[in-house]
Amino acid sequence: MYFNKNNKFYHGIMFHHFHDDGIHTKGQGSIDKDDFYKMINFIGRNNILDADVFFEKFRNNKLKENEVCITFDDAIKCQIDIALPVLEELKIKSFFFVYTSIFEGKPDNLEFFRYFRMNYFKNINEFYNNFYKVLDRDLKSFFEKNSNNIQKTKIKFPMYSIEDIKFRLVRDIFLTKVQYEETMFLMFKDKKFEYKDFSKKLFFQKRDLQTLNNLGHLIGLHSHNHPTLLEKLNYDEQKNEYEKNLSSISSILDKPKNEIRYMSHPCGSYNADTLEILKELGIELGFKQIMTIEQEKEMKKVNNSFLEIAREDHAKIYKRMN
Template identity: 50%
Template sequence: MRSKRKKNFFYGIMFHHFHDQKKHYKGQGSIDRDRLYSLIKYFGKKNILDPEEFIERYKKDELKKNHLCLTFDDGLKCQFDIAVPVLEDLKLKAFFFPNTINLSSKPDYLELYRAFRHLYYENIESFYDNFFETLQIKNLDLFFKKKSKIIDHWKKKFPFYSYSDIRFRISREYLIDDDKYKKTMFKLFKNKKFDYKKKQNEIYMNTKDLKRLSNLNHNVGLHSHSHPTLMRLEPRNKQINEYSKNKKILEKIISKKINSMAHPCGSYNKFTLKILEKLNIDIGFRSTLMVDMQMKKINNSKLEIAREDHSNILSNI
């Protein structure tokens, strides 16, 4: 929002999905290249710093209130195909935070689920209906009623989610485990005859793409190996493994030391920050502008830099 921008502090702008006329479908929250051009124009090209400059200025306490950086999460191929040519055209460099599990034969199914929802349903509401139907849970309304306070809190925290988006996410967190979720989704894939293996290769960047990004001097940083949605609840060993594995794989691909990261789903705890400190990470990003948990202020520490989702910027610019 323009009003938020008036608060005048530096932060990152967070991007996820992009669409075009051919390869990448238009989905929830996705934007095209023209929209990216106009957003950059709105921020002011001169206010957007290259990653290394952003980090250096942060270290020296020389970031100004108008300074921003661009960040791209989850290692999506649509970013490589659509956003990177725009950045190169404007001679801008950005942060990219990929999950390395997607380079393996067992990727995170998150994006696959997303593609499925958009390709096989008329709208997201009809997917949610079909999902809950297939799930067959009794007293679903009562469950949502009991969680109404949490639902309202999420709406405040993530204003770009609709109430049905939040209800879906709340049920993922409190009602069904990962296994039940996966089984339900695969049941739906089967019902709709969705060729998910083929789709996987179109969704994520491969090692060649990541190497290319790094060679173009974009900053490739950590986003955990498998993208747990609630890192703060994960046991310490798992957290260590998530970040060290992610770092090891990426450094091997790009042949450079990694110095940046973004918290998957904005989730972390004190221990996560200690791990990242040990891994020599110079800058870490959250996924909101909120000041919560034990934070005293916005941009609380070098590993808690605020980000604004691009969709919270006025749509008529």
């Protein structure tokens, strides 16, 4: 059964990517429509609350340990194309946490990078090798210096391979965002990938957000630009990220700001400043990415505060099912 000794507490289930036979190609961690049905069955339809019910019970301290909600991050179109019809059929209302620079024509290049990685290479390691070749830097001592860090990350995120973790370190620590993106755009050129043609197919449009809202799903914050490590930004930069995000959602949905009171931390990244800012913005429920206590954040329990509620990654549930 889904509810075992290890997760006897309420939480969210976190979904990102879905695939079909069309534009949404299969990739790392993506699931199809049938997997989604099976997963809902495995979790148990009765354990899944509508987002608004989950939120109200949460605020009133009434959630039971078997109760979960479904959450989607990143405003990616495959969620609308593949997951939404399933949700509507089963009458499940979910949380959608969206970053908003996409609605100003500035999507995070992350989705293009992902599409490129999945469609232009035989496998992920071929992509990594190609990336390091184009980057053309000596990474040996960087990896040596970070060997402890790599092992620690592997324990925290067992679904990542060592190569995945190394790549993320190079992307997030060794390189600046600009350097990383320059390398990726060089690779686009090499492979003649015209990424701008894919925007409408890969990301939510404003009307998608309005549709979700009209159907009764809850739209929440996920920062404006989706930085990979939000906790590295200073107080004012973080504040700007969430203020812009809130204003943008509020104006697209034509909904007062104080009615948007939920969020998820992009890439699970936050610090004490972030929590302070979210409190000031009136956020009453925040989700993180993982189901464990983070030592470095000095957490006392898994659901450490109302802005640090655990979520289980769908990939982990998928593994347990198979």
